[in-house]
Amino acid sequence: MKLKNQPAKIPCPCGGFIEWKKERVTQDGIDCGILDVEICTKCFTQYLPEESMLVVEDKLKKAGLWGVERKEIKFWKTGNSVMIRLPTRIVKKLNLTSVQKGYLHEEGNHKLVIEI
Template sequence: MIEEILPYKCRCGGTLKWSQCAVEFYGIDFGIRKCEVCTSCSSEYFDDKTTSEIEQEVKKRKLFGLERNISITKSGNSLVMRLPPEITKFTNLHYKDNIRIFPTSKHIEVQLIL
């Protein structure tokens, strides 16, 4: 596919061009889709059809609303995160399962160890 430069600019002021992008949302792979990509900030913009397909699949799998703000509590000298049951059900996480956590800048990454 020849990448076509678009006549309008990105929010950052960069140039937009048509390209092919891998689409993944909440761990669901939607394959390679046509999208607009900014040459400056690398933002990707999908058309209404692709966005609608993603939205329908996410609604079908009941993934909307899984994001939560949780509070940190204390147990002895440790800090404790309590995970909501919707997230543990979605990830199939159970009592005494092992996870790996590590800091990345101002984020904490959590990986399930299967």
């Protein structure tokens, strides 16, 4: 569904354009309801405008999920594989040096979840 008063087309870094829509937003597994979102018509990256971000923030706070620390990680290509190096703080906190096996699954196109 398109909104009235749609602003001029916003370009996306991929070369596509961003459209405003109303969609159900699920963030970190929490249903945040139907919100205004900006979605790229080419790469389908979803951006949240400020008002929607505040709603999501509120929902995540209530669910106790807000403020989960994000750390940047780098991907290293080795042949056809990719290696990642986990930040020391996370390794220590989760005691990962004693973990030998885990499970990896995709959540959409931009998220990987590792279960240990």
